[in-house]
Amino acid sequence: MANIPQKVVHDYLRHDKKFPHVWCAGCSNGIVLGSIIRGVASLDIHRDDIVMVSGIGCSSRMPVYVDFNTLHTLHGRAIAFATGIKMHKPHLKVIVVTGDGDCTAIGGNHLIHAARRNLDLTVILINNNIYGMTGGQASPTTPHEAFATTAPYGNIEPDFDICQLALGAGATHVARTTAFHTQEVQKMVSDALTHPGFSLLEIVSACPVIFGRLNKKGGPAQMMKDMRDNSIPLSAVDKLPPEKREGKIIRGTLRKEIMPEYTERYADLVARVAAMGEEA
Amino acid sequence: MPKAKLESQKKAPKTKAKVAEVEVKVPGPLEELEQKHERKNVLMQGNEAVAYGALDAGCNFFAGYPITPSTEIAEILARELPKRGGTFIQMEDEIASICAIAGASLAGAKALTATSGPGFSLMQEGIGFAKITETPCVVVNVQRAGPSTGMPTSPSQGDIMQARWGSHGDSPAIVLYPDSVKESYELTIRAINLSEKYRTCVVLLLDEVIGHMRESVLLPDLRKTRVISRIKPNVPPHWYKHYDKDQKYLSPLASYGEGYRFHVTSLTHDALGFPTNKAAEAAEMMARLRRKITYNIRDLVQIESHQMEDAKIAIFAAGITARSAKAAVAIARSEGIKLGLLRPLTIWPFPDEAVRKMLQDVEAVIVPELNQGQFIREIKRLTRDKSEGNVVGLTKVNGQMLTPNDILRKVKEVM
Ligand SMILES: Cc1ncc(C[n+]2csc(CCOP(=O)(O)OP(=O)(O)O)c2C)c(N)n1
Numbered sequence: 001m002a003n004i005p006q007k008v009v010h011d012y013l014r015h016d017k018k019f020p021h022v023w024c025a026g027c028s029n030g031i032v033l034g035s036i037i038r039g040v041a042s043l044d045i046h047r048d049d050i051v052m053v054s055g056i057g058c059s060s061r062m063p064v065y066v067d068f069n070t071l072h073t074l075h076g077r078a079i080a081f082a083t084g085i086k087m088h089k090p091h092l093k094v095i096v097v098t099g100d101g102d103c104t105a106i107g108g109n110h111l112i113h114a115a116r117r118n119l120d121l122t123v124i125l126i127n128n129n130i131y132g133m134t135g136g137q138a139s140p141t142t143p144h145e146a147f148a149t150t151a152p153y154g155n156i157e158p159d160f161d162i163c164q165l166a167l168g169a170g171a172t173h174v175a176r177t178t179a180f181h182t183q184e185v186q187k188m189v190s191d192a193l194t195h196p197g198f199s200l201l202e203i204v205s206a207c208p209v210i211f212g213r214l215n216k217k218g219g220p221a222q223m224m225k226d227m228r229d230n231s232i233p234l235s236a237v238d239k240l241p242p243e244k245r246e247g248k249i250i251r252g253t254l255r256k257e258i259m260p261e262y263t264e265r266y267a268d269l270v271a272r273v274a275a276m277g278e279e280a
Numbered sequence: 281m282p283k284a285k286l287e288s289q290k291k292a293p294k295t296k297a298k299v300a301e302v303e304v305k306v307p308g309p310l311e312e313l314e315q316k317h318e319r320k321n322v323l324m325q326g327n328e329a330v331a332y333g334a335l336d337a338g339c340n341f342f343a344g345y346p347i348t349p350s351t352e353i354a355e356i357l358a359r360e361l362p363k364r365g366g367t368f369i370q371m372e373d374e375i376a377s378i379c380a381i382a383g384a385s386l387a388g389a390k391a392l393t394a395t396s397g398p399g400f401s402l403m404q405e406g407i408g409f410a411k412i413t414e415t416p417c418v419v420v421n422v423q424r425a426g427p428s429t430g431m432p433t434s435p436s437q438g439d440i441m442q443a444r445w446g447s448h449g450d451s452p453a454i455v456l457y458p459d460s461v462k463e464s465y466e467l468t469i470r471a472i473n474l475s476e477k478y479r480t481c482v483v484l485l486l487d488e489v490i491g492h493m494r495e496s497v498l499l500p501d502l503r504k505t506r507v508i509s510r511i512k513p514n515v516p517p518h519w520y521k522h523y524d525k526d527q528k529y530l531s532p533l534a535s536y537g538e539g540y541r542f543h544v545t546s547l548t549h550d551a552l553g554f555p556t557n558k559a560a561e562a563a564e565m566m567a568r569l570r571r572k573i574t575y576n577i578r579d580l581v582q583i584e585s586h587q588m589e590d591a592k593i594a595i596f597a598a599g600i601t602a603r604s605a606k607a608a609v610a611i612a613r614s615e616g617i618k619l620g621l622l623r624p625l626t627i628w629p630f631p632d633e634a635v636r637k638m639l640q641d642v643e644a645v646i647v648p649e650l651n652q653g654q655f656i657r658e659i660k661r662l663t664r665d666k667s668e669g670n671v672v673g674l675t676k677v678n679g680q681m682l683t684p685n686d687i688l689r690k691v692k693e694v695m
């Protein structure tokens with residue numbers, strides 16, 4: 001039993017891609033990739049019908065390794081490319097893999113508008129609180145007072161709550177967990193993929209090599225333990241006194257609501273226009 | 281890469297690129313117009329002609345953001361595309377627009393966007409993406425006076441060099457430039473055809489005056505244009521190379537969702553589409569991007585030679601400025617001055633051969649343009665035997681057109 005998931009992952013990796021991958025030892029990205037694959041494998045979706053789209057960043061290097069239709073685009077623009085793919089072939093399952101900088105700084109505009117439209121995309125945002133690829137500059141989710149190479153005296157900016165941002169923009173499915181909670185990631189990925197509308201899945205993750213070093217987080221294993229110890233499930237939040245909730249990562253599905261989906265609305269429009277033509 | 285895979289790829293049959301040319305199948309908007317109008321002549325705007333041309337070329341995806349003087353193209357396609365089951369989407373900005381059309385194209389759509397200067401600037405990174413990934417798409421830029429927000433409803437030919445060099449890195453460009461409403465229709469179809477054939481982003485530059493001008497066009501004349509669609513792979517998925525090469529560097533293109541499961545990246549890549557840092561593979565990719573243009577110059581370059589046979593003085597001009605130049609030629613000829621006009625319909629790749637011949641044949645060349653001297657740099661690049669003094673510029677950047685008289689005055693100055 002124990003090695004079955006591993007085989008699943010192996011089965012979904014591209015063997016003509018020259019491994020090893022680009023990620024540092026101890027990085028969460030590979031763990032998240034494993035969970036995404038298991039989440040996909042738990043569903044009855046043919047891999048020909050899956051497109052994985054990413055922007056630019058460490059996390060955005062993911063598509064090249066998996067045996068789906070894959071697209072590695074421009075920094076911040078994954079959702080815009082994904083919009084084109086989904087609108088032209090609505091039957092495809094489009095997964096966007098993106099980073100906190102990619103999706104909430106340079107790509108923030110595309111995020112809020114895809115959420116507003118309720119376009120059926122599964123956006124998996126790997127939030128490592130830093131610009132990993134470019135070597136540790138501050139991102140919109142770098143915590144207040146944390147260090148980054150462009151915040152050498154500590155970050156004076158407040159940070160984004162990504163899930164609140166997505167909720168505010170109208171995302172119909174919003175969930176959060178951490179890279180430590182692999183089973184939860186897997187479950188949330190399959191939930192998001194079966195949700196008929198815009199899903200945002202925030203996966204809080206560890207970048208031990210850059211964020212960890214700059215902020216003395218104690219290495220990969222310690223950062224994993226921190227994700228375990230500093231997070232609480234949504235179901236437990238109400239039972240805790242406010243001081244115990246302070247600074248905790250809340251894991252769980254924050255919203256799941258069925259609303260009219262954008263490609264369906266567009267199909268309705270096409271049908272309506274066709275009917276008008278017949279009447280005329 | 282495992283050896284076995286390489287072996288199997290070696291066995292892949294060499295497929296000769298054969299671009300499918302088919303007649304327009306669905307009744308296009310022009311056919312509808314023809315049925316509505318008794319006369320076969322209709323009054324049409326340049327932007328309308330672009331929208332109808334796009335539809336007749338099989339464009340089934342438009343993503344864009346409103347901007348004067350191109351907005352009519354989006355408005356017409358918002359009305360017409362849903363009637364044909366195509367997709368229209370108004371994006372949040374021009375960056376999103378170019379990215380959405382590239383994504384749609386990779387999923388198999390014939391995709392187009394339309395914009396003007398400020399939006400064209402925002403699209404540059406996406407245009408580079410379409411070039412490096414060899415993704416067919418068309419960007420229409422109805423030029424307005426700049427820099428920056430400039431004069432939104434005034435004509436300018438300020439984006440000639442931007443259309444060539446605007447996106448960072450070094451890559452060739454295909455840019456077409458109509459001079460009339462009729463030609464706007466024809467060159468829109470040609471732009472889509474070339475983007476499909478050469479797997480790249482093709483830019484159509486319009487002058488504001490042409491975009492907004494209404495001219496009488498003869499409909500049956502227009503509908504003769506042929507339509508070209510990308511070649512689809514005919515090999516099994518494990519043999520498919522996204523950047524396969526044949527002798528002309530035009531390779532088949534699969535779409536997402538058809539079982540090929542290929543990878544596309546904006547990074548420098550190998551023939552399979554995977555990122556590479558190897559010098560040889562990087563050089564090969566760059567050569568491929570360049571060669572597919574340079575090996576096909578004859579197919580790409582189109583020029584109009586007007587009264588050039590016996591010309592002593594030639595004008596080199598494009599778009600609306602060429603219209604004024606044509607009028608100047610007529611006046612000059614009536615006064616016995618041997619004036620001719622060389623007009624590029626394809627401005628990039630630059631018509632080097634025709635310009636070299638012109639430089640040999642005439643005593644002086646006048647280059648009128650609505651910018652501070654962009655075409656003239658290319659012409660001076662090609663002067664070999666003659667002194668550059670025989671190439672004379674004429675520019676205007678106040679938001680107004682160059683008139684036939686402006687051009688005639690310059691002709692008389694150099695005589
Ligand atoms: C337009 C543009 N600006 C800047 C960059 C440089 N750049 C590459 S990745 C990156 C940040 C990536 O951070 P994030 O999205 O958080 O992903 P991570 O690497 O942390 O996974 C930046 C700024 C770029 N490639 N393109």
Ligand code: SF4
Pocket residue numbers: 022023024026027028029058059128132133206207208209210211
């Ligand atoms: S820099 Fe950070 S995010 Fe990037 S691969 Fe290394 S550990 Fe992972």
